[in-house]
Amino acid sequence: MSLGIPSADFLASVRDALGREAGPPAAAYQHLLESAGELELQAAEIRRRNAGDLPLLLDKMAGTAALRGWNVQRAGGGEDALDYVVSLARRLGVESAARAESAVFSAVPVDAALAGAGVVCWPAVYDADRERDAVRRRLAESGLGITGADYAIAETGSVIVLPRRGLSRLVSLLPPVHVAIVRAQDVIDTLDDLFVLRRLEYHSDGGDMGSYLNFISGPSRTADIEQTIVVGVHGPREVHLVLLDKE
Amino acid sequence: MTEPAPRRASLFITCIIDQLYPDVGVSVVRALRRRGVMVDFPAGQTCCGQPLYNAGFTAEAKRLAVRVLDAFDDCERMVVPSGSCGAMIRVFYQDLFADEPELLRRAAALSERVYEFTELLTEVDGAADAAAPSDDAAQSDAGADVAAVAYHPSCHLLREMGVRRGPLDLLEAASGVSVVDLPDAEQCCGFGGAFAVKYPHISEQMLADKVEAILQSGAATVTACDMGCLMHIGGAISRRGLPVRARHIAQVLDDPAG
């Protein structure tokens, strides 16, 4: 049920202020004309371009991410990545690490590796015996949150996370330290690339935008007191980006 | 291909120069004539109307603007020794007359031919440079006193007329002048016409900061292309008895030691 004034009335008053007749804009908007087929062509071009320049693209990603405040670790493969995560957990002295769902964890099985180091790594999902608030509390008390990345954007040094099974929004947000493990094939060059790919998924048959899309570009920070930058306000103070150079 | 140098210019003298700083007008005429530009001074001109326009009195502003159109409709080039009056004529006349097609047409035509003083000099010198190296710059500074000059870019000149580099180039090329850096040069001096007397408490703060920057620059002379700003800045300098002079760029170029 819509509250407030009926949308037809509201829109009519806007139209009246504009002095315009109902209907689409006189000049059609280019991006809104693009069909899934056209977006598919653009997406193919993006993938081709990015794959062609992959080493360069990964260097750029690593460089901009570092500028955003990520601790960047280039990893040749899953083993390297696991070593990094384990030594990080040791350095932080954490007892519990929460993990989101992601395909990347089949190549980088952090649960087992961390367990071997005496750290409980648990998938942040609800299950029959744990109700919502308990899971959230446990998450907030975990010293480390580990996620994959659906995309990473070299232009901005951003990691993109989309909804996944489990508490995928909060794993990268509640613990004080966040590690994102990024696969080479998920790195794209620009913001424009990202939006083409997302729009393609949206406009494909049965597509859905998903309930959220988050850009994470470094640690949580503020400059609200005397313009002085401080990290770790409501989100993590420390963020690590493990970039897998090979699939 | 270079355009031939402008040979003829019709001078518009702003009301502030006419009434309070006539010497500036004299320097403008001399600087142009020295470069071989024939200067005339169309009769009947008084004020471009900007003070009225900025205060919201459009009917009165139009009255004065029409007089300017009448006086300058036929000129080849109009030269204005002020960025803010220049902007009024080039940019704002077309807003002022937006609903009056005939006047709008005249305003648009005139806007193509309006030059702020340094714009015209730059064009003349540019054409001269292309023809033969200027001997102005070749004159030796030896023996002469070199004036340390800070340039304040006035707001309308900078942002409405888009004149950024030209005045500095002219100053740098002039003999007897050494240009010093003015900190925060592009900050407004706080004049703003009626603003200076409507909100003197704000205006005076801006002015104090501008004067502070001038003192920091080590300049003996502060210059600009607008007597409005210079009246404001110079008024504070004079009140505080500071050893800095406020002079229009035409005066500095005409006679650096003054």
Add this chain to the structure above:
Amino acid sequence: MAEVTTRDFAAASRAAVQDPQLRRAFGSAGAGFDGARRDAIDEVTPEVWEQWRQQARSIKEHAVGNLDYYLELLERNVAAAGGQVHFAADANQANAIVSEIVRTRGVKVATKSKSMVSEELGLNHVLEGQGVAVFETDLGEYIIQLAEETPSHLVAPALHKTRGEVARLFADKLGVPYSDDIEEMARVARVALRQKFLDADMGISGANFLVAETGTLVIVTNEGNGRLCTSAPRIHVGITGMEKVIPSMQDLAVFLRLLPRSATGQRITSYVSMVTGPKRAADEDGPEEFHLVIVDNGRSRLLRDPALRESLYCIRCGACLNICPVYQRVGGHAYGWVYPGPIGSIVTPELVGVAQAKDLPNASTLCGACREACPVQINIPRMLLHLRHELAESPDSQRRTASDTDALLARGFAAVMSKPLLLKVARRLGRLAVKSVTRDGKIGRSRLPFLSRWTAARDLPAPPARSFSDIWRDELSRGDR
């Protein structure tokens, strides 16, 4: 609607310029934020920056010019994603919508991320009246909520406060030991608010952009509070002005480049959160309900006037504040309402009623620095002039800004300047009038009416014996070769 004190601009600004602490705080907006903005532009090159501005401007022109169409598309796509759009003609209606959601869902605790529109509506007040505990969670907003103040900057709401004041405030209100260490204060806020996020039934956010194509709300933040507000509670309510809609998700690219650079010089903020509807069946976290409240509250007045329409292209980056020489000296509160600085001087009069905000369009030197800084090329000086023209001699005395004396002076000036002969006479009279206060060709401190406000801090040259016109006639007219 939030309290309006715009009538007091003259007095408030007079007090503000005498406060050295405010001078430091707002002056630093120029040095800090604006300096960082310039560096960011240099990095991408001014040429590229101009292309982005141009592109952003055309998107806004198109979106605002067809606003009804894109709002309708937005509404459809929000609904398709499982959310609900509510339209509010004014502040009361918007507050009533949120109140109704609160009442029917039994909301007890709400967390808020920064929303200037909710400041405009005075929403917190209304919700508190209903017994809801409302917590601002952006650090700056949290500070001013504790201090019971209003924001003084679009991006940094607590810019006017020193670290010492915040430390005292936290000690008094939160019972923590006094510490003016900024890191420690941020930690205190984190601890104080963490549990609120988890307890809240409702999260309230603003929106930086609304994407019509997909029904998506976009917020651009740094602290992570925006993500928490839109993720943890079971209800998310987005509240925003109707002008925030852009046609396609593709358009976001250029705005995400422009907004953070213009606001703080950042290449991108720590977080950009894009919300499309409530959580899906398969998601285990995220809100179960998503409401989007779209507010007019006077914006259609800006829309209706072609000369003011472009004020609705504003993306609230604050660049025009940071660079404004007046804002730097008087700060945000002197402007008397939610939107300060140059853009505030345009939108405030139209949103709160011109009669209450007559000073604002005149509180500018028209230096144009704001226009040069604006990422969407809004020509603020031209709109200020337009308002001055509308208001100076408005037939409606409530709206009229010029006093009878002003009008008399203007007409007198125009009359004199229209007749060169009259000007000659006036010049003589003028010279006589100032003779008694002239020393060495200068008029010093004077108590003469009109002159005194100038001469309090500045000398004025006395008119010399001959005007330029006299000199031309006597000498120069013969001098041409």
